Amino acid sequence: MKVKVEKKNFIGLKTDLLVVNIHDGKIDNHSFAHVVDKKLNGELKKIFKNEKFTGQEGEIKLIHTQGKLPCTYVAILGLGDKKKFNLEVIRKGAGQLFKLAKQINAKSVVTAVHGGHLGLFKKGECAQAVVEGISLAAYDYFRYVKKSKDHFQISELSLLCPDPKKVKEVEVGAKRGEVLAKGVCCARDLVNEAPNHMTPLGLAKASQNLKGVTTKVYKQDWIKKMKMGAYLGVAQGSINPPAFIEMHYKPKANSKKKIVIIGKGITFDSGGLSLKPPKFQETMKDDMAGAAAVVGLMSIIKDLNPKVEIWGMIAAAENMPGGKAQRPGDVVTSMSGKTIEVLNTDAEGRLTLADALTYADKKKPDLIIDMATLTGACMVALGNRIAGAMGNDQDLIDDIIDAGNKSGEPIWQLPLPDEYKAELKSHIADLRNIGGPYGGTITAGLFLQEFVGKNKWVHLDIAGPSWTEKPHSYEKAGGTGVMVRTLAEFLARKS
Ligand code: BES
Ligand code: ZN
Ligand code: ZN
Numbered sequence: 001m002k003v004k005v006e007k008k009n010f011i012g013l014k015t016d017l018l019v020v021n022i023h024d025g026k027i028d029n030h031s032f033a034h035v036v037d038k039k040l041n042g043e044l045k046k047i048f049k050n051e052k053f054t055g056q057e058g059e060i061k062l063i064h065t066q067g068k069l070p071c072t073y074v075a076i077l078g079l080g081d082k083k084k085f086n087l088e089v090i091r092k093g094a095g096q097l098f099k100l101a102k103q104i105n106a107k108s109v110v111t112a113v114h115g116g117h118l119g120l121f122k123k124g125e126c127a128q129a130v131v132e133g134i135s136l137a138a139y140d141y142f143r144y145v146k147k148s149k150d151h152f153q154i155s156e157l158s159l160l161c162p163d164p165k166k167v168k169e170v171e172v173g174a175k176r177g178e179v180l181a182k183g184v185c186c187a188r189d190l191v192n193e194a195p196n197h198m199t200p201l202g203l204a205k206a207s208q209n210l211k212g213v214t215t216k217v218y219k220q221d222w223i224k225k226m227k228m229g230a231y232l233g234v235a236q237g238s239i240n241p242p243a244f245i246e247m248h249y250k251p252k253a254n255s256k257k258k259i260v261i262i263g264k265g266i267t268f269d270s271g272g273l274s275l276k277p278p279k280f281q282e283t284m285k286d287d288m289a290g291a292a293a294v295v296g297l298m299s300i301i302k303d304l305n306p307k308v309e310i311w312g313m314i315a316a317a318e319n320m321p322g323g324k325a326q327r328p329g330d331v332v333t334s335m336s337g338k339t340i341e342v343l344n345t346d347a348e349g350r351l352t353l354a355d356a357l358t359y360a361d362k363k364k365p366d367l368i369i370d371m372a373t374l375t376g377a378c379m380v381a382l383g384n385r386i387a388g389a390m391g392n393d394q395d396l397i398d399d400i401i402d403a404g405n406k407s408g409e410p411i412w413q414l415p416l417p418d419e420y421k422a423e424l425k426s427h428i429a430d431l432r433n434i435g436g437p438y439g440g441t442i443t444a445g446l447f448l449q450e451f452v453g454k455n456k457w458v459h460l461d462i463a464g465p466s467w468t469e470k471p472h473s474y475e476k477a478g479g480t481g482v483m484v485r486t487l488a489e490f491l492a493r494k495s
Contacts, residue, residue: 094133131177187296191479237325
């Protein structure tokens, strides 16, 4: 899709589809919709009245112009109540706009920068949201489908910007929207790839040759040398060997901060000997969604150009119940020296992350972020659209939650109370890898905390929002690529 900014009077533009918008059931004077209505001799107002179209969020109305305008169709996008308006309303509306364009096979689309006139958000931010919504809605995963009749792309998208002073800002915003969508789609691809192909080494391969990034892949011998016993214990039940992936980005200018971002990279989670029931295994290729978010982010890092140094880390492994698999009851020694009694081999993510967190400390980072599809309990607590956040630095947690809200990726904080640490006490080792039946997300967070040392740290449990069973606004069924945009926003603020 080619994206450009259109300065000309939109009414004269020849295009397949022109998209304008309305709020709160009425056409504002001086709005694009008002001009279109006049050109169509009051047709819009008539249709709104007859068909009870009030421009609520989620509504979109298609009108054939019958030659009264140079464009073939006009669509009116409902943006709902101005008081409830935010960037996510724009993204969702842009997603609807894409679906409509697909229905009528509109290859060239001209659209208003929805919400740009309200003054609530900068025009550049609104343009970014329009492009994000359209580009993410256009995503398909069709690697294994021979002929995808269903696949449709808009060839040319023009964003209307009659104010010459705002053109640059809209262009920059639109470009950022394109870049972010690329990163999200990269993460979606990695999650959606079948787990027989997306093995630890497959993931390592996908992490190589990223623009502006140096990637190192460490194999089993190195992992042994580093004494990452907790990580190795998880990997030993699979014939697919583990791979520790390290990605490095250093900005040209002197960087102000060093950030480590760790992603859980279990390429398939069968549960190991604590085997999951078949239904629960069906989506377990998603257990590397944290890793996918790190790779997705690193794949666009050069374009994002943050002014901070970033280390991306993935302790990739497959959790399988092969003959060499670890048993419930095994004791492993983590890289930190702490011993862990593995009572449930399905609580494997925290074991791999424990060693990754210890290793991360070697970089002397200013802060560590980890993202992990860690607990089913997080879906019980927050449902499947909200991520859980835990950590040891309230300002850092607040910053991440804020970046998530701006990006349309909601995050909710859960506590890490010292009192619950008792649940992780083992009779024979320093720790056990599971807590009691309640508060499983929190006990998993407390387990990780044992390995963060003195570092500032935030843990994001993305078990819910990393996957969607059904299509949802601008997401297709499957991997969502969650957290790429939140992290990009967070890094931009650190720059
Ligand atoms: N990968 C799962 C968590 C998960 C569940 C992610 C559902 C996405 C959807 C994790 O490794 C796991 O199995 N956790 C266990 C922990 C338990 C054994 C303490 C869980 O949540 O049941
Ligand atoms: Zn598991
Ligand atoms: Zn898992």
